[in-house]
Amino acid sequence: MNKTRIKQLKAAGWKLGNTSDFLNLSAEESILIEIKITLAAGLRKERTDKGLTQQALADLLDSSQSRVAKMESADPSVSIDLLMRSLLALGITQMGLAKLLATKAA
Amino acid sequence: MNKTRIKQLKAAGWKLGNTSDFLNLSAEESILIEIKITLAAGLRKERTDKGLTQQALADLLDSSQSRVAKMESADPSVSIDLLMRSLLALGITQMGLAKLLATKAA
DNA sequence: TGACCGTATGTCACATTTGACATATACTGC
DNA sequence: GCAGTATATGTCAAATGTGACATACGGTCA
Numbered sequence: 001m002n003k004t005r006i007k008q009l010k011a012a013g014w015k016l017g018n019t020s021d022f023l024n025l026s027a028e029e030s031i032l033i034e035i036k037i038t039l040a041a042g043l044r045k046e047r048t049d050k051g052l053t054q055q056a057l058a059d060l061l062d063s064s065q066s067r068v069a070k071m072e073s074a075d076p077s078v079s080i081d082l083l084m085r086s087l088l089a090l091g092i093t094q095m096g097l098a099k100l101l102a103t104k105a106a
Numbered sequence: 107m108n109k110t111r112i113k114q115l116k117a118a119g120w121k122l123g124n125t126s127d128f129l130n131l132s133a134e135e136s137i138l139i140e141i142k143i144t145l146a147a148g149l150r151k152e153r154t155d156k157g158l159t160q161q162a163l164a165d166l167l168d169s170s171q172s173r174v175a176k177m178e179s180a181d182p183s184v185s186i187d188l189l190m191r192s193l194l195a196l197g198i199t200q201m202g203l204a205k206l207l208a209t210k211a212a
Numbered sequence: 213t214g215a216c217c218g219t220a221t222g223t224c225a226c227a228t229t230t231g232a233c234a235t236a237t238a239c240t241g242c
Numbered sequence: 243g244c245a246g247t248a249t250a251t252g253t254c255a256a257a258t259g260t261g262a263c264a265t266a267c268g269g270t271c272a
C-alpha cells in the first residue's frame with residue numbers, strides 16, 4: 001500500500017536491482033512491481049522487434065514519447081492498465097499477455 | 107481510448123452480455139474488458155472460496171465494501187491494477203494470475 | 213566540433229481512480 | 243410483518259495516473 005516508499009526506491013535507482021524483497025515491501029507490492037517490470041520489458045521488446053521508435057509507438061497510442069519511456073522503465077507513475085493497453089495495441093493477444101506473465105512467475 | 111463509451115455500455119447493462127465486439131469497441135478495448143471480467147470473476151471466486159464477505163475483504167484491503175462490489179462486477183471505475191492487487195492480497199501468485207488470464211484467452 | 217536522432221527525466225494541468233458514505237435491493241429467520 | 247446480514251449502486255472529495263512539454267543524455271555521422 002505504501003506507494004510513497006515505492007517512489008522513494010525508484011528515485012534511489014532500484015530499477016537496476018532485482019525487485020525482490022530486498023527491503024520491506026509487502027508480498028503484494030513486490031509481485032505487482034515484478035509484473036510491471038515484466039510487462040515493461042515485453043513492451044520494449046515488442047516495439048523494437050517491430051522497428052518502431054518510442055515516438056512512433058506514442059503516436060499509435062495517442063500518447064507521448066516521454067510516457068512510452070516511462071512505461072518501458074516501469075516508472076511508478078504508469079499503471080498496469082496502460083502497459084496492457086499498449087501491449088494489446090502492438091498486437092499482443094490475451095494469451096500472449098498470460099504467457100508473458102507466466103515467464104517471470106516464480 | 108473512448109472510455110466514455112465503455113461507461114455508457116456499462117450503464118446500459120452490457121455486464122450481462124458477452125463483452126465481445128458486439129458494438130464497435132476497438133480490439134484492445136474488448137480484450138481489456140474481457141481481462142477485467144476474468145479478474146473480477148476470479149476475485150469473487152477466491153473470496154467466496156475463503157468464506158469471506160465483501161466487507162471482510164474490504165478490511166483486508168483497507169478499502170470499502172462498495173469498492174469490492176464494484177471490483178467483482180468489473181465496474182468501469184475499477185482498474186486492473188486494483189483487481190490484481192486484490193487477488194494478490196488473497197494469496198494468488200503471479201503464476202496464478204497468468205493462469206487465470208490464460209483461462210479466458212481465446 | 214556540431215547537427216541530428218532516439219531515449220530519459222522532471223514538471224504540471226487535467227483526467228481517472230479510489231475509499232467512504234448513503235442508500236437500495238435481496239434473502240434469511242423469526 | 244420486521245430485524246439482521248450480504249451485496250449493489252450512486253455520489254463525491256482526495257489520491258493517483260496521464261499526455262504534453264521542456265530539457266537532458268547518449269550515440270552517430272559529417
